Amino acid sequence: MQAKVLVVGTGGLGSPALMHLAGSGVGTIGIVEDDLVEDSNLHRQILFNEKDVGKPKLDCALKKLHQINSNIHFVPFTTKLMSHNSLEIMRNFDIVIDGSDNIETKLLINDCAVKLQIPMIYGSVYGFEGHISIFSSPKYPCYRCLYPAPTTKIPNCNENGVVGAIPGIIGTMQALECLKLIICGNNTTLSPVLGKLLIVDGYTLDIKKYTLEKKINCRICSLKQSEINIEGLSHIPEIHSITKYELDKLNDVTIIDVRDPEMWQKSHIPNSINIPLRRLLNEETILQKFKNVSDSIVIYCQYGINSKNCIVALQKKGLSNILNLSGGFQQYLN
């Protein structure tokens, strides 16, 4: 009852983790989430059902979790975890469970967890494979020792597809490790993934454990706590995303499809215009035209990844107020 656990994300990992934490009676549970439920989430995000589609995930999650255990104090944060708010959010919790689906957020959670000296229970899924570890304990490696910078492009569940049971297994394991940390602290016999990376193969059901090395030159581990400057580290660029439901409600909007013309000709969002990525980024006349548009500008690609990178590049060229269509055209079709 006295434990305070923060769960970042209510998705495939966060859903089962939260249900077990609530069921076990963890006294205070913080939840960071600002997305809406989409139908393509339902196979893995077991907190939600068909009636929740289009509604805020956080509201739906709180309702379900309250039904599991009404004695718990829930602390909701309707936001994305960003460099400017992460320390404030995380500093009131004993343990953080990483239910995020991108490396940038994982790095941010890691850096704050090391600075605040709270354990980060990490989870990831790639297709049929699930990963779990505990980072940020002083003697052991941190997530940056494993992935130094957000350069490795690993697709998230929406882009790559995942079998719902895999995040179900990993999220449940995260809850288990969390409960053991609450009861027994950093005891290596009881926390077998401390300093290790455990990989579950969903095809063979083999579970392998690898020892991780603490890197001497790690950008975080090589610093004292007071020297870790969260906002000075490279994390998540501020990109505003909208869902297909929000797009439908926008009135004055210019929708740009940045895919190749062949894909656009096959099928596209009604009223969108096709400007392939390379042209949009390199032709000055096009840029100038969009700088003077008063409409909201929404950019989409097939899966919402190229469009995100495109927005980062456009922001550097002085174009603000651009929105990314979350999940891209693929999500729009669902």
Ligand SMILES: [Zn+2]
């Ligand atoms: Zn490190």
